Amino acid sequence: QSVLTQPPSASGTPGQRVIISCSGSTSNIGSNYVQWYQQFPGAAPKLLLFRNNQRPSGIPDRFSGSKSGTSASLVISGLRSEDEADYYCAAWDRSQSGIVVFGAGTKLTVL
């Protein structure tokens, strides 16, 4: 069972705005930055956002993030068919001498 809670699935039509949530606790999201990763079938995860809402170079500004308290969100605007993938949130957790925790992932379907 994952420490961070994500909805197992999300969907939208091309052009829509989709929000994927990630819920944690004071020891992880509540006191540390959140990262988001995108994973296509058969591929390694790819860093999508860091420091809650910062995009690495090459990531389009259609992807944005936010954090409030012990929850975070990934927002995908102007949804495209190529956005269909699994999305994972992650954070450092200061409990248990410090560990990295992931969400269970959200499968995004573009209808």
Place this chain on the structure above:
Amino acid sequence: QVHLQESGPGLVKPSETLSLTCTVSGGYISPDYRDYYSWIRQAPGLGLQWIGCIQFSGSTNYNPSLKSRVSLSLDLANNQFSLNLKSVTAADTAIYFCARRDYDNRFDPWGQGILVTVSS
């Protein structure tokens, strides 16, 4: 640009030790104390699980759920870091990824992953 590549056996028998190596190319294992060389795994059809990480100094940090069975090590001469997971069971069947984690907790880059199946 730094590139990571996992290598090792794709099949391990139950109760034996799973051993994987990650080779860093296009760069080197950084002496920056803020860089952590990590292992993450993904069981078939499931999510990501952080296994642990090691720094240039040799300092390690492990997932408590695996701590009693895991050890990470460095081979700086060959720009490699390794994972040993002992007493494996079918539950350890997964794709194993190596990745570099930095002070911002960013895992980047990642290796392509290697599927390890635990079966007799």
